[in-house]
Amino acid sequence: MNRAGRVLAVSAGIAFAAALTAYYIVSYLMMTPPSVAASGSAPRARLTLQTVASLGFKPHPDWVSYLAKNPQGKWVHGTILKVPAHSLVTVTIYQYDTATGLRNPFWGGFHGTVGPVTVNGKAIKTLDPSLASHTFAIPDLGVSVPLKGVADKAPNQCSVAPCTLAEAHNTIVFTFRTGKRGTFRWQCFVPCAAGFILGFGGPMQSLGYMDGLLEVV
Amino acid sequence: MTIPHTEVGPARVPRHWLRMVVIWAVLSAVAIPLIVLVLGPHLPPGRMTSEAGSQRDANTLMTALLAPIVVSVLVFFLYSIVAFRERGAAIVDGPPLRGHVPMQTAWVLFTSVIVVALAAWGSYTLIVSSHGAGGGQGPDPVAVPSHRSQDLVVQVIGQQWNWTYRFPAYQDVETDHLELPNHSPIEFHVTSLDVTHSFWAYQLGVKADAVPGVDNVAFVHTRDDGNFNIRCAELCGLWHGHMFQTGNVVTPVAFKSWISSEQKAEAPNLRYLPPFGRTYFPAPFRRAG
Incomplete structure (x- = not known):
């Protein structure tokens, strides 16, 4: 190959590598995890979630997890939730997991909610921390709600997500108020990650399972 | 023919050292007041507590002490570049450097005095005047203020991923927000429920590790x-970066009002809280660990 040919080949190689690098960087910057929007719109919206003891499918079939219902009524394995700003958001959580118990009983109280919190239709003011299976907490908004676990020996327990209303569950309903736009983390405070040190590894340290983001838009 | 005779005297050698010392002295004389009077009031962490003020004083003093040293290095460096620059092609070796015992002795003594004086001053302020300077002293603090019996005791509990606070003087109420009365002695007891955290209340000048099973006291x-x-100043997991809160120092009246409202709001849950203890250990759980 003559000199001009070599120069052309090297230039083409460099251009190709540069294009690949640029594609990777742009793709990385543009990548956003899928979010699940609340149904309804400002000033009132509804979120429907469920918690399951084990997801039942890859990549971590035995991990505990949240799921969210999208506006089309389909359960989605995602914890990026989108709600309107300056609105009242009513959250319904179908809780299919058994109790683990809170490490800090403080989180057994209800914080930051508007109006009553109901468990299976009955309003309660606090939850015995030993009965908590999970919490739904948005610390930056001051919201924290413990979720009562189903009885250990309850019949017809769910083992694969998404669970159905025919399976053993508790229904928790509460409302909180959103403020200005922003992105806020939410998490579970119950050390519910079975098989991990202090119950706070794996699904407790991974977005998409027991942690997520609340996008207030 | 007579050849005119011209007498050539010794070449004038500039007094480089004198020049450098004068430049250094002038710049230092300008820099030190600027640091103390202009920069000092803006140095961290502020003056919200006596301990924070003590830390700011230390930062101001250290910066002011460092200024002449930094200036001396820069002056020597820049002066050398300008005055001793080799012009022309020939580069000849300079005169050999030899030891100068008086200079070396003076240097060792001078730097030793600075270090020992700073150590003495630092130890005095750390132990006597600012009672640990806001740092965690462990369960048996050495630098204890004389008014300790009047302190408002606040237990700081770190957990993945939030801070909560217990007030044993107010029925052990626990909150997830921190308010403190102004002009008051506070005694933090910092601990953790799970992994190691670090309670860093920046403007208060407090930084104390939160370790499970350890009562870390800071005044x-x-x-x-x-x-x-x-x-949180200790990497503690997924939401470590979100362990952020804003606390308030308020009037004693506002504090009483706030703590009363917290007691009222937390009343339904108070019976489930364990008796106040100086430490907590991660409890075994059915599915955890």
Whole structure:
């Protein structure tokens, strides 16, 4: 190959590598995890979630997890939730997991909610921390709600997500108020990650399972 | 023919050292007042507590002491570049450097005096005047203020991923927000429920590790009202960066009002809280660990 040919080949190689690098960087910057929007719109919206003891499918079939219902009524394995700003958001959580118990009983109280919190239709003011299976907490908004676990020996327990209303569950309903736009983390405070040190590894340290983001838009 | 005779005297050698010392002295004389009077009041962490003020004083003093040293290095460096620059092609070796015992002795003595004086001053302020300077002293603090019996005891509990606070003087109520009365002695007892965290209340000048099973005591004396930031300074997992809160120093009346409202709001849950203890250990759980 003559000199001009070599120069052309090297230039083409460099251009190709540069294009690949640029594609990777742009793709990385543009990548956003899928979010699940609340149904309804400002000033009132509804979120429907469920918690399951084990997801039942890859990549971590035995991990505990949240799921969210999208506006089309389909359960989605995602914890990026989108709600309107300056609105009242009513959250319904179908809780299919058994109790683990809170490490800090403080989180057994209800914080930051508007109006009553109901468990299976009955309003309660606090939850015995030993009965908590999970919490739904948005610390930056001051919201924290413990979720009562189903009885250990309850019949017809769910083992694969998404669970159905025919399976053993508790229904928790509460409302909180959103403020200005922003992105806020939410998490579970119950050390519910079975098989991990202090119950706070794996699904407790991974977005998409027991942690997520609340996008207030 | 007579050849004119011209007498050539010794070449004038500039007094380089004198020049450098004069430049250094002038610049230092300008820099030190600027640091103390202009920069000092803006140095961290502020004056919200006596301990924070002590830390700012230390930062101001250290910066002011460092200024002449930094200036001397820069002056020597820049002066050398300008005055001793080799012009022309020939580069000849300079005169050999030899030891100068008086200079070496003076240097060792001078730097030793600075270090020992700073150590003495630092130890005095750390132990006597600012009672640990806001740092965690462990379960048996050495630098204890004389008014300890009047302190407002606040237990700081770190957990993945938030801070909560217990007030044993107010029925052990626990809150997830921190308010403190102004002009009051505060005694923080910092601990953790799970992994190691670090309670860093920046404007209060407090930084104390939160370790499960350990009661880490830190003292501060609040001054004026204001807001302060609370962060975790120990990498503790997924939401470590979100362990952020804003606390408030308020009037004693506002504090009483706030703590009363917290007691009222937390009343349904109070019976489930364990008796106040100096430490907590991660409890075994059915499915955890």
